[in-house]
Amino acid sequence: MGPISKTHKDTVLPDFVQRHFQRDDAEHNHRQIYRILREGIRQSAYPAGSRLPPSRDMASALGVARNTIVQVYEQLALEGLVHAGVGRGTYVSALAPSCSGRRGDGRPRQGAPLSGRGRDIVKGARASPLQWGAFTPGVPEVRMFPAAIWSRLHSQAWRDVDATQLSYATGAGHPELREAIAEHLQHTRGVACSAEQVVVTSGTQQALHLVSHLLADHGDTVWLEDPGYWGARSVFRAAGLNLQPVSLDSEGLAPTASQRAAPPRVMFLSPSHQYPTGVLMSHGRRRQLLDYAAANRVWIVEDDYDSEFRFASRPLPALQGADEHGRVVYLGTFSKTLFPSLRIAYLVLPPELVDSFSSALGELFREGQTMQQVVLAQFLRQGHYARHIRKMRLVYGARRAALIEEIGRRFGVALPVFGGEAGLHLVLGLPANVDDEEVARQALAAGVMTRPLSLYSLRKPAPWRGLVLGYGAVAEHEIRASFDKLAGVIQPHLG
Template identity: 75%
Template sequence: MEPIFPHEASGLPDFMLQQFEHGTGEYNHLQLYRILQAGIRQSTLPAGLKLPPTREMAQVLGIARNTVVQVYEQLVLEGLAQAGVGRGTYVKAMAPGFIGRARAAPARRANALSHRGDDLVQGARASPLQWGAFAPGVPEVRMFPAKVWSRLQAQAWREVEPAHLSYATGAGHPDAREAIAEYLQGTRGVVCSAEQVVITNGTQQALHLVAQLLADSGDTVWLEDPGYWGARSIFRNAGLVLQPVPLDAEGMAPTAQQQLSPPRLMFLSPSHQYPTGVLMSHGRRRQLLDYAARHHTWIVEDDYDSEFRFAARPLPALQGLDEQGRVLYLGTFSKTLFPSMRLAYLVLPRDLVDHFSRALNELFREGQTLQQVVLARFMREGHYARHIRRMRGVYAARRGALIEAIGQRLGQQLPVLGSDAGLHLVLGLPAELDDDAVAREALAAGVMTRPLSLYSLRKPVPARGLVLGYGAVTEQEVRASFDRLAQVLERFLR
């Protein structure tokens, strides 16, 4: 485009009047900057053009002179103009590559993501809904003792130290690590000291550390099948080979063929298998521990909600049986307190603690130290144990209400799977039924559930069903919510 102004362009103020608009809601300095920047980049305002004095430009546009001064200074700072004392401000010559109109971004990019990124996004299973009936794995956050937590948080702020507000170092706040270790020793049979506890921002971060530090791309990981899809995503994205291992009545049951090729990692949930609820027997635990010791395999024990066992005392952790230092125990506060807290922890063999601590700080620059201080006090004063006892009764009643609603509406037509524990159960479906289609129609009816087939890597899938969470639905809401789900199911079961 040919320049429309001579280098001493008296017409520039008229040009600005044509472009500048009052009453648009856009700040004056932003609008003036936008017009001048676009004119310079598109060569409408050519190199060497002298801009009007700030006072003149302000009078013509009816804006404050300081606004014009601010815009001219910004243009000079960005290299679009140059100024000299007593000489005024001029448009600066730009390199050819910076001249011209910016091309519009394509409506759809081809191959924008890496192969790894595309695999992650295409395989994503996280739901946009994380509350209500029957969202699996979601606890009752409305009964969290917020007043107690707020009081402890206010106390922590009154006593706050600079280190609490800076980047975290080490494996977590010492008080929180000590409180977690004491709790696990007394309730879960975990054999550990505070020095073995590494606090992370959620389970996913802990699994990412495990994948990065204990396995290389191409290594194999055994996964319960059906099993937790979140771990599956982490390990796949780290380049590991996923080996689905079937379950039987005693838990993970690797075939004879699978046992010939030992994995680098095993990921399992022995105290309350997710999502089937199978409880791993003592004998099977011993067998897997012996196998791991012989083949130098690491076992990641996911103990995500074993506090909520209703008929009997929670079973001791697998880690407590480990005599060879092969088990990494993984726990979380997302189920016992509230998910957005984003606090989880690993209990590691002693020789791994320093490695994980250093990697944690190197990769993630941890924070939430003040939150950990509050958590430690919450646990030490007994509030955590009391809250778990209270919620154990609440969840037991909700589970009972859901099972009753299933029986009243469907009778014995469909089996209820899972042990008497946790925040969810599985409603079994006939093998020929498309559980994914059922889940989609249920969502359209206002009921959240997950198809059991979603949790399986094996093809054909070994079982069909719906994973129903009862943590975030009251007893009074259970019947109405299940009635809506039953209406959907009945259309498929005809």
């Protein structure tokens, strides 16, 4: 795969395409390239007016049939994202339909046939179709997942399968998995629970969907950490809740006096490793919020998404363990400790909520994936899970150190680093006058994926600027070269 020559001043070199493309069969190639280019255009990594490489060059650089590229370009043209230019060649449209309301042929588009809620969901979407490579946040090192063990457990599970495991699932998850999760949480996270309180869901997103529909009504207020997890924000918004951003200080969520005077129905917290800033909620603040929740009948949703990976000290116990009034709904996921496409997460509920959640889960989603749950239960039971976490803690610790070293080497103390004590990501702070969204767009065009901190805020303009950098999806030896590219993008913005 040789680099593509520049045939035109504005030709966009598909370095970014090459980085994210993995050759597969023709159909997958087509879909992948289409998605990568569409995302590049959507995020302005390919600015309006820029020329895409000639299909022949792009095809030979990626090692795919030219026809594949021609078809991708045709599809993008049909959607109005690109057009054929005067001197031939394919150009990114000046008015891409998603922002212009115009079709590729220049005529106004009919509005997409969505409800107001549907439009809000799509407009607020933040998930990237690119989920691998430096410095994609939120993705663990899936290449080190012990696939051989998993596969062996899988074969075993299928040898022993019974009819109930293949029929519709009933209840709140495979009983052995619920037990194994409860045990794991008691020992490692200080969560006070029995297996009956555990409800297995398809990812945290589904758990949040249940919370937002069962514990709040349309128009009820939810407090969200700001900056905070946009995935939760999207679910709460789609459920019609009133989103109230609450600032953070060095001890965690810091509601103002006027906010405290109007208690919400739900508050969404990540006390062990605030997402994305990494603030660890102090004991005092935990106590205050638990007391406030008990006094005002507020539900606290505790998202404990990545606290297994704490490097400098032992993980702090979960907030749930200190809750004496049954106000905390605890959320955990296997997305960060194992792999995200597993889509297995769980709720730990106050006992009075378990039956309702379990019943609503079946009613709304017809839960299943029992065989995956059987395998996962054995994976936990036989100690593979704890071993994998121990191993990955070392791996992530080394990557985190390498990244922090690179940041120091390139910027000294000029740019602060937040939240580097735990998890799979850190935040590189940028001065308040830097447009972090623009920096992220340019970084993407240079082949480095980051998330601008301002996208995590509900407030406009966002009060914090920076880049969220994940180190789960990049090998340690690639960190320097990738950070060099990123630093090259950041430097001119620092003035």
